[in-house]
Amino acid sequence: MRPLPASLKQMTDITSLAFLFIAFLTGIAGALQTPTLSLFLTTEVQTRPVLVGLFYTGSAIIGIVISQMIASYSDKSGDRKMLIIRCCLFGALGCILYAFNRNYFLLLTVGVLLSTFGSTATPQMFALAREHADKTGREAVMFSSILRAQISLAWVIGPPLSFALALGFGFKTMYLSAAIAFVLCSVVVWYTLPSMPKVKQQNSEVVQAPRQNRQAVLLLFIVSSLMWTCNGMYIINMPLYLISELHLPEKLAGVMMGTAAGLEIPVMLIAGYYAQRLGKRKLMHYAIIAGLLFYIGLFFFTSPWVLLVLQLLNAIFIGILAGIGMLYFQDLMPGQAGAATTLFTNTVRVGWIVAGSLAGTVAELWSFHSVFYIAAVMCLVATMCLLRIKIA
Incomplete structure (x- = not known):
């Protein structure tokens, strides 16, 4: 195979750097909003815990419907570059609504719809990155791992910054900062990312996952959904748990999230390096074991420094899931990068549906x-499901 010309190599490097920067921006936009959402709904909108959980559930349901529609279109005839730009701009509008509105039902409908488009930019960016890697001959696993690490880097900065902006300057400033990140992201996408429009395919030409992979895809969907449910319950209840039950400083929640995100970066890179040698299924097993130990640790320890140390286990749990889990779906669904990436992203949303229902209800009843006891049980169930997947 002839080597790429120097000019094309340079263009490829510039495009790859652009992907990394865009991943960081979309990560920042999400990391500014998610950590303080439960606090925002409780203090600013003044809702009960059950309604906080309902908000997460409604957001996830709308997200699944919208993102799956976009994924189906993008795999067949859409231009992912333009989709990403539109999603970023809708996400910015959603942030502006959150900044100036305090009506719960308006946020639950219009706000969630706009935010869903904003969050859908990320899986579309990953799908475009996978196609870019395949087209340019890059090693897809490592490139995707580095790309995903950028989002974790954003989550190192985002949560502490989110709490600092929200508590120091108000939620209006925090949400407007997220809107700026979305707008900047759309500008960078417009000028740097490649446009890869697809010709609409006939039904007979649509690539389908091999039949033997479909059961594995279903089991992997269940495993990922359970793991994200555990993480969702933790994110929803952890800030309120630290403040209301342990009476620890509010900023500790942001520091803990940022610590976990920072540790996720080397975890993702190491997992990407060993993915071919160990197999993605075995790495997912390691992730679940780390998650089980993490939630068991939360049963017994309440000291701030121990909670920070436990974030290493949390980082292994989420780092492997976020990086390898997406690639596992893509391997099981060849030729369907958009659908596979969105299906993985929808496991996050399914996790939020279950987490939102359980976290609010359990917190109000007990x-x-x-919720950490429930998370530990879910890790055990996820292990049993993963054992039934035969494709590594």
Whole structure:
């Protein structure tokens, strides 16, 4: 195979750097909003815990419907570059609505719809990156791992910054900052990312996942959904648990999230390096074991420094899931990068649906701490499902 011309190599490098920067921007936009959402709904909108959980559930359901429609279109005839730009601009509008509105039902309908488009930019960016890697001959696993690490880097900065902006300057400033990140992202996408429009395919030409992979895809969907449910319950209840039950400083929640995100970066890179040698299924097993130990640790320890140390286990749990889980779906669904990436992203949303329902209800009936017991049980169920997947 003839080597690429120097000019094309340079263009490829510039495009790859652009992908990394865009991943960081979309990560920042999400990391500014998600960590403080439960606090925003409780203090600014003044809702009960059950309504906080309902908000997460409604957001996830709308997200699944919208993102799956976009994914189906993008795999057949859409131009992912233009989709990403539109999603970023809708996400910016959603942030502006959150900045100036405090009506719960308007946020639950219009706000969630706009935010869903904003969050859908990320899986479309990953799908475009996978196609870019395949086209330019880059090693897809490592490139995707580095790309995903950029989002974790954003989550190192985002949560502490989110709490600092929200508590120091108000939620209006925090949400407007997220809107600026979305707008900047759309500008960078417009000027740097490649346009890869697809010709609409006939039904007979649509690539389908091999039949033997479909059961594995279903089981992997269940495993990923359970793991994201555990993480969702943790994110929803952890800030309120620290403040209401442990009476620890509010900023500790942001520091813990940022610590976990920072540790996720080397975890993702190491997992990407060993993916071919160990197999993605075995790495997912390691992730679930780390998650189980993490939630068991939360049963017994309440000291701030121990909670920070436990974030290493949390980082292994989420780092492998976020990086390898997406690639596992793509391997099981060849030729359907958009659908596979969105299906993985929808496991996050399914996780939020279950987490939103359980976290709010359990907190109101028992305590914020009780959700960690449920998370540990879910890790055990995820392990049993993963054992039934035969494709590594």
